[in-house]
Amino acid sequence: MIKDYRNYLRLERRLSPNTVASYCHDVSGLLEFCGKEPAAIGPEDIKAYLGKVTADGLSKRSSARLVSSLRSFFDWCVQEGEIKDNPCDRVDAPKLGKYLPSVLSLQEVEAILESVDTRKASGKRDRAILEVLYGCGLRVSEAAGLRISHVHFDEGFVDVVGKGDKQRLVPLGEPAADAIRTYLEDRPAPASRAVEDILFLNKFGKPLSRVSIFKMVKEQAMAAGVQKEISPHTFRHSFATHLIENGADLRIVQEMLGHESILTTELYTHIDTSTWHENVLVHHPRG
Numbered sequence: 136m137i138k139d140y141r142n143y144l145r146l147e148r149r150l151s152p153n154t155v156a157s158y159c160h161d162v163s164g165l166l167e168f169c170g171k172e173p174a175a176i177g178p179e180d181i182k183a184y185l186g187k188v189t190a191d192g193l194s195k196r197s198s199a200r201l202v203s204s205l206r207s208f209f210d211w212c213v214q215e216g217e218i219k220d221n222p223c224d225r226v227d228a229p230k231l232g233k234y235l236p237s238v239l240s241l242q243e244v245e246a247i248l249e250s251v252d253t254r255k256a257s258g259k260r261d262r263a264i265l266e267v268l269y270g271c272g273l274r275v276s277e278a279a280g281l282r283i284s285h286v287h288f289d290e291g292f293v294d295v296v297g298k299g300d301k302q303r304l305v306p307l308g309e310p311a312a313d314a315i316r317t318y319l320e321d322r323p324a325p326a327s328r329a330v331e332d333i334l335f336l337n338k339f340g341k342p343l344s345r346v347s348i349f350k351m352v353k354e355q356a357m358a359a360g361v362q363k364e365i366s367p368h369t370f371r372h373s374f375a376t377h378l379i380e381n382g383a384d385l386r387i388v389q390e391m392l393g394h395e396s397i398l399t400t401e402l403y404t405h406i407d408t409s410t411w412h413e414n415v416l417v418h419h420p421r422g
Contacts, residue, residue, distance in 0.1 A: 136173060137163060140211055149299040153276060153345075161204035164188075173209070174218050178225040181205060185226070195229040202228040239373040243361050244269055250359040256321040257338065261351050263314040264335060264343075268352075268370035270311035271295070272392055275345050275367035282332045283319075288312055297393040305391050 137159055144155045168184045169176050181202075189198055206223040213221055239247075248265055252258040267278050277295050285294035291312070292304045315334070325331045326340035335343040345367075352367050363369075371392070378388050 136212075136217075137166075139215075140208060143211055144207075151276060151298055154298075158204045158207060161201050162208045165205060173212050176222055178222045181222055181226050199228045202226060237363050237365060237369050237372065238376045239361070239363065239365065239369060241377060243359070243363070244370070244373060246359040247355050247361060250355050253317070256323070259314075259318040259321055260335060260343075261355065263311070263318040264348060264351070265355065265370065266311040266314040267293075268367050269374050270308045271305045272371045272374035273305070274298075274371060274393075275348050278367070279335065279343055279345050279348060281334045283334050284332050286315060286334065288316070295393070301393065303390065303393050 140162065141155055141159050144150045144158055145152075150158070165176070165181065165184050166173070168187065169180045171180070185198060185201070188201065193201070202223060206221065209218065209221040209223050212218045248262065248269075251262040251265065253262050264278055267273055267281065268275070271293055273281070273295060274297065277297055280296065281293065285296075286307065287293065288307070291307050293307050295303050295305050297303060322334075323336050323338055323340045325333070325336065330336065330340070330342055333342045337343050337347065348367050352365065352370075356363070356365050375388055375392055378391075379385065
């Protein structure tokens with residue numbers, strides 16, 4: 136069933152490989168914990184499993200994501216006629232407060248960019264990755280999978296393949312374009328024909344992994360003296376927030392980020408509101 140469910144997520148829902156792996160891992164964990172067939176699992180089994188993973192240190196946000204994964208699986212089971220009702224319908228997901236992601240100031244972004252040693256070939260590559268993460272607002276998987284043929288220097292945009300294999304065009308600023316051109320001069324020889332078009336390669340000529348990009352971002356933040364807990368996604372958050380702070384239209388930001396719902400993009404208006412709210416209170420004459 137897990138194999139069939141994986142194929143459903145991959146072929147019909149067209150979810151990314153990382154999301155498919157995450158969903159299947161969550162379902163496998165439940166089945167292993169219960170030791171039952173899916174048709175025999177009830178709400179109390181799911182609640183017991185949630186209690187176990189929460190006791191093991193799983194956060195509320197991760198628990199909510201777990202419930203979403205399990206709900207998806209049992210919806211598929213209903214669809215396939217394996218069960219009549221989804222047991223997750225009688226399981227409450229943890230209540231979450233409004234999530235405001237960490238955002239870098241423009242000075243912190245510049246400090247991280249300038250901390251890269253571009254005298255080394257790997258430094259030129261890392262600088263280009265950081266410029267793309269911030270300058271184009273890409274997800275880490277989108278940056279790792281970016282192809283040379285999708286970078287259009289003359290037209291000034293990149294063709295991005297996002298979640299669900301959906302394509303979008305994102306403007307390419309001169310700082311990011313210049314960083315990519317500089318990197319291409321020292322780009323390692325591809326290890327095989329299959330990766331010739333992949334933009335970012337490691338020293339062995341193989342595609343750079345998401346984990347490598349995560350590690351690089353954290354190392355550069357430390358080198359720049361930035362104390363915030365950040366990830367590649369932080370650059371995407373910062374990109375969107377800075378755009379809105381500078382007056383960009385919310386619909387345009389939604390299109391650039393590849394959000395299906397405008398409600399997801401509206402998150403960044405809350406960040407902007409908190410920024411000016413704090414600024415007003417700090418400088419208020421009755422402060």
